[in-house]
Amino acid sequence: MRTQTRQISVNGETFDLTIIFRQQKSFSLAITDPYKLRLSLPLLQTEASALRFIESRKDWITRKNNEIRFKKETTFLYHGGEEIWFLGRKYQFLVMNGDDNIVISDDTICFYTRKRTEETVLSAFYAACQPYLQAVCDEYRQELLDYIRSGGYYRIPTVEYKVYKRRWGVCYPSKNLIVLNLCLIHFPPNCIYYVYLHEMVHFLHPDHSREFHAAVKKKLPDYKRIAMLMH
Numbered sequence: 001m002r003t004q005t006r007q008i009s010v011n012g013e014t015f016d017l018t019i020i021f022r023q024q025k026s027f028s029l030a031i032t033d034p035y036k037l038r039l040s041l042p043l044l045q046t047e048a049s050a051l052r053f054i055e056s057r058k059d060w061i062t063r064k065n066n067e068i069r070f071k072k073e074t075t076f077l078y079h080g081g082e083e084i085w086f087l088g089r090k091y092q093f094l095v096m097n098g099d100d101n102i103v104i105s106d107d108t109i110c111f112y113t114r115k116r117t118e119e120t121v122l123s124a125f126y127a128a129c130q131p132y133l134q135a136v137c138d139e140y141r142q143e144l145l146d147y148i149r150s151g152g153y154y155r156i157p158t159v160e161y162k163v164y165k166r167r168w169g170v171c172y173p174s175k176n177l178i179v180l181n182l183c184l185i186h187f188p189p190n191c192i193y194y195v196y197l198h199e200m201v202h203f204l205h206p207d208h209s210r211e212f213h214a215a216v217k218k219k220l221p222d223y224k225r226i227a228m229l230m231h
Contacts, residue, residue, distance in 0.1 A: 004047060008037070008054065011062045019050050027053050031064050084109060087132070088188025095121055100128050123163070126182040130161050133185050136192050144200045147219055151204040168195045168230065171202035187230065194226045 001022040008017045013035065020040045027050075028040040039050055054061070084093035091109040098112030102125075111128065115121045137159060145156065155176050164170075164181040171178050178199045184192050197220055205212035216223050 001043075008051070010037075010054065010058050013062070013065075015061070015065075017054070019047065021045065029054070029057055029061075031061065031068055034065060034068050037061065085186040087136070087185065088191075095125075100124050102128050102132075126163050126185070129182055129185040133161060133180070133182060133192070134159075136189050137180065137196055139189075140193050140196055144197055147197075148200050148203050151215065153203040155203075157200070157203065169199045171199040171206075173203055173206050176203075191226055191230055194220060194223055195230075197223075 001020065003021070004019040006017050006019075008015050015035045015037045017037045017039065020038065021043050022040055024040060024042055026042070027045075030038045032038055037054070039054065041050055041053070082092060083090055085091075086104070086109055091104070091107060094108060094110045096110055096112050097114060099114070101112045103110045103112070111121075111125050113121055113124045113128075115124050141159075158175075158177050160177065160179045161182050162179055163183060164179075167181065168184060169178060169180045178196075180192075180195065180199070184195060198216060201212060201215045201219075204215055220226070
C-alpha cells in the first residue's frame with residue numbers, strides 16, 4: 001500500500017485529497033470531513049486515473065460535502081421539547097444555528113436562530129410564526145368583515161400580533177384594533193377562526209352579553225365545542 005496527499009479543486013472549491021493505492025479491485029471514494037477526500041484504488045492504477053475518477057464524480061462530491069458541512073456547522077441549541085404543534089399538526093421540532101427562519105418538511109419543523117436560551121428561542125420562534133398565522137387570518141378576513149358590516153360596523157379593523165400568557169386575543173373598539181396571540185399558531189385553523197370571530201364580534205358587542213354570544217353562535221354554531229379545545 002502507498003499513499004499520496006495533495007490539494008485538488010472540485011467545482012471551484014479546494015479539497016485535501018488522500019490517495020491510497022492498495023490491493024483492491026475497484027475505486028472507493030469517501031468524504032471524511034468537510035473538504036477532505038479519501039480515494040482508495042487498485043495498486044496498478046495511476047494518479048492520473050485517480051484524478052479522472054474524481055472529475056467524473058465532482059457533482060456527487062459537491063453535494064455530499066455540503067451535506068457534511070451542514071451537519072458539522074449547525075448546532076442543536078434548544079432541548080426544551082422534541083415535538084411541537086403547528087396549525088393543529090404535530091411536528092418534530094429542531095432548533096439550529098442560523099438567521100431566524102422556519103423550514104417545514106413533511107414531519108419536521110426546523111427553526112434557525114442565533115438565540116441561546118429556551119426563552120429567547122421561543123420568543124424568536126413566535127415572531128417568525130407571524131406570517132403563517134397572518135396568512136390563515138387573511139383567508140377569513142373578508143368573510144368576517146362582511147359579517148360585522150351586516151351588524152352595522154363599517155370600519156376596517158387593524159389586526160396586530162403578539163404573545164400573551166393568559167388570553168388568545170383582545171379587541172380595542174375605541175382604537176379599531178384587534179390583537180391576536182401568536183401562540184394561536186399551535187392550533188388548527190378552525191380554532192384560529194373562532195378567536196378571530198370572537199374579537200370581531202366585540203366591535204358589535206363590547207362585553208360578553210347574551211347578544212354577543214348569540215352573534216358568535218349565528219356565525220359559528222359549534223363555537224362552544226371549539227372553545228373547549230383551547231382550554
